[in-house]
Amino acid sequence: MKTSKKAITLTLLFNLFVLFTFAQTESNNSKITVAKFVKFYNSNQQDSIFHIFSPKTKQELPLEKTKAFLTQLKSRYGNIKQADFQSYQSGFGVYKTELDKGILTISIAVDNNKAITGLFAKPYEVDIAAKIPRNLTPMQLPFKGEWTVFWGGDTKEQNYHVAVNFQKNAFDIIITNPQGKSYKTDGKTNEDYYAFAQPLLAPCDGEIVLTVDGVKDNIPGKLNPMFTTGNSVLIKTKNNEYILLAHFKQNTIKVKQGDKVKQGQQLGLCGNSGNSSEPHLHFHIQDAEDFYNTMGVKCYFNKLQVNGITKSDYSPVKGDKIKMAN
Numbered sequence: 056m057k058t059s060k061k062a063i064t065l066t067l068l069f070n071l072f073v074l075f076t077f078a079q080t081e082s083n084n085s086k087i088t089v090a091k092f093v094k095f096y097n098s099n100q101q102d103s104i105f106h107i108f109s110p111k112t113k114q115e116l117p118l119e120k121t122k123a124f125l126t127q128l129k130s131r132y133g134n135i136k137q138a139d140f141q142s143y144q145s146g147f148g149v150y151k152t153e154l155d156k157g158i159l160t161i162s163i164a165v166d167n168n169k170a171i172t173g174l175f176a177k178p179y180e181v182d183i184a185a186k187i188p189r190n191l192t193p194m195q196l197p198f199k200g201e202w203t204v205f206w207g208g209d210t211k212e213q214n215y216h217v218a219v220n221f222q223k224n225a226f227d228i229i230i231t232n233p234q235g236k237s238y239k240t241d242g243k244t245n246e247d248y249y250a251f252a253q254p255l256l257a258p259c260d261g262e263i264v265l266t267v268d269g270v271k272d273n274i275p276g277k278l279n280p281m282f283t284t285g286n287s288v289l290i291k292t293k294n295n296e297y298i299l300l301a302h303f304k305q306n307t308i309k310v311k312q313g314d315k316v317k318q319g320q321q322l323g324l325c326g327n328s329g330n331s332s333e334p335h336l337h338f339h340i341q342d343a344e345d346f347y348n349t350m351g352v353k354c355y356f357n358k359l360q361v362n363g364i365t366k367s368d369y370s371p372v373k374g375d376k377i378k379m380a381n
Contacts, residue, residue: 081140081148082148082165084165084166084167084169085140085148085163085165086140087169088107088163088165088169088170088171089138089140089148089150089163089165091103091107092104092107092163092171093135093138095107096125096129096134096135097134097135099129101121101122101125101126102118104121104125104171105118105121105122107169107170107171108121108170108171108172109166109168109170109171109172110170111172112170112171112172112173128176131156131157132154132155132156132157132159133154133155133156134154134155135152135153135154136153136154136155137152137153138150138151138152138153138161139151139152139153141160144162146164146173147162147163147164147173147175148162148163148164148165149161149162150162150163151179152179157178157179157345157348158178158179158343158345158348159176159177159178159179160175160176160177160178160179160180161174161175161176162174162175162176163175178348179345179348180348187296187342187350187352188352188353189352189353189354189355190294190296190340190352190353190354190355191292191294191296192259192260192261192292192293192294192296193259193357194258194259194298194354194355194356194357195256195258195259195318195319195356195357195358195359195379196256196258196356196359196377196378196379197255197256197257197258197300197322197336197338198228198253198254198255198256198325198336199253199254199256199378199379200230200253200378201230201360201376201377201378202228202229202230202250202336202376202377202378203228203229203230203231203237203374203375203376203377204226204227204228204371204372204373204374204375204376204377205227205228205229205335205373206225206226206227206373207225207226207227207228207370207371207372207373207375208372208373209224212373213372213373214226214372214373216339216351219351220349220350220351221339221341221346221349221350221351222299222339222341222351223350223351224339224340224351224352224353224354224370225337225338225339225351226336226337226338226339226354226371227335227336227337228250228335228336228338228377229248229249229250229333229334229335229336230248230249230250230253231249231376232249237249237250237333237334237335238275238333242275242333243275244274244275245272245273245274245275245304245326245327245334247275248275248327248333248334250325250334250335250336251304251325251326251327251334252304252307252324252325252326253324253325254321254323254324254325255300255303255321255322255323255324255325255336256318256319256320256321256322257290257316257317257318257319257320257321257322258290258298258318258338258356259290259292259298259318260292260293260315260316260317260318261290261291261292261293261298261315261316262290262291262313262314262315262316263288263289263290263291263310263311263312263313263314263315263316264289264290264291264297264312264344265287265288265289265312265344266287266288266289266308266310266311266312267282267284267285267286267287267308268286268303268305268306268307268308268323269286269305269306270282270285270286270305270328270329271305271328272304272305272326272327272328272334273327273328273329273331273332275327275332275333275334276332276333277332278329278330278331278332279328279329279330279331280330282328282329282330283329283330284299284301284302284329284330284337285301285302285303285326285327285328285329285330285331286301286302286303286304286305286307286308286323286326286328286329287299287300287301287302287303287329288300288303288308288310288322288323289344290316291344295342295343296340296341296342296352297340297341297342297343297344297349298338298339298340299337299338299339299340299341300322300336300337300338301329301336301337301338302325302326302327302328302329302331302334302335302336302337303322303323303324303325303326303328304323304324304325304326304327304328304334305326305328307323307324307326308322308323309321309322309323310322310323338354339351339352339354340352340353340354353370354370355368355369355370356368356369356370356371356377358379358380359371359377359378359379359380360377360378360379360380360381361375361376361377362375362376363376365380365381
């Protein structure tokens, strides 16, 4: 579920620095100029952005190059929704910038005439130390019956997801028979798998912020890395946790973006879509909506049965057989 950092990095850096300042409050000049930049950017007034460049910046970045950069930025990330000042670094005002399709760090240097003397854009890098260590919202298992944790835990041996920040605490969960098999006969069709078409439920109350429902289910053993999560649902809680349930069966998702859901409400049916080799549920919590600038949150379920024993506030690991507690 990775993408090349080079492929998503949009970088424009002029070696035109204004006087370094240690001030960590946004100056009035920066505030005025950045507001203009956002307004002109969102309304596609690229000429107007060029006109608030300093004379030297205009020489370094002619109008056609300016337009090419802004067009590329708009195509990849969409409009700017909010730009929050963070600090000054080497004369640049640094802004955590939320756009339609992601979060960027946009750094803008402004001179005493309110002209832009430098511009730099790159993917926003989260402060790992400030991230949520575990879920605050009470969670219940998102299914009925007994399922088996195929991947889950804190080590690479237990959970291959640990290598990727946004899914480091993810679970892959299947249904197995007493012999440990996840299918009934030969496993050649999705319908042969115990998990296929089983109802998947909301683990908590929240708001649906993303749904995908048109990806075909794979033939078992064949993956679809072009649509990694396949048919999926992303739920936002009141505590700003984002719960992803992935690999639903095609055309079975019952919710849409903007819906409010209650814990236990059916979301859809388990499938085998996306980067999936057999029908299963991928489940994880992340601390932001943007997959590539977020950190996985360790998930503890409120109450459940684990290998026949009732446990509270427990995070399952590989091999656990889990179901809702009575």
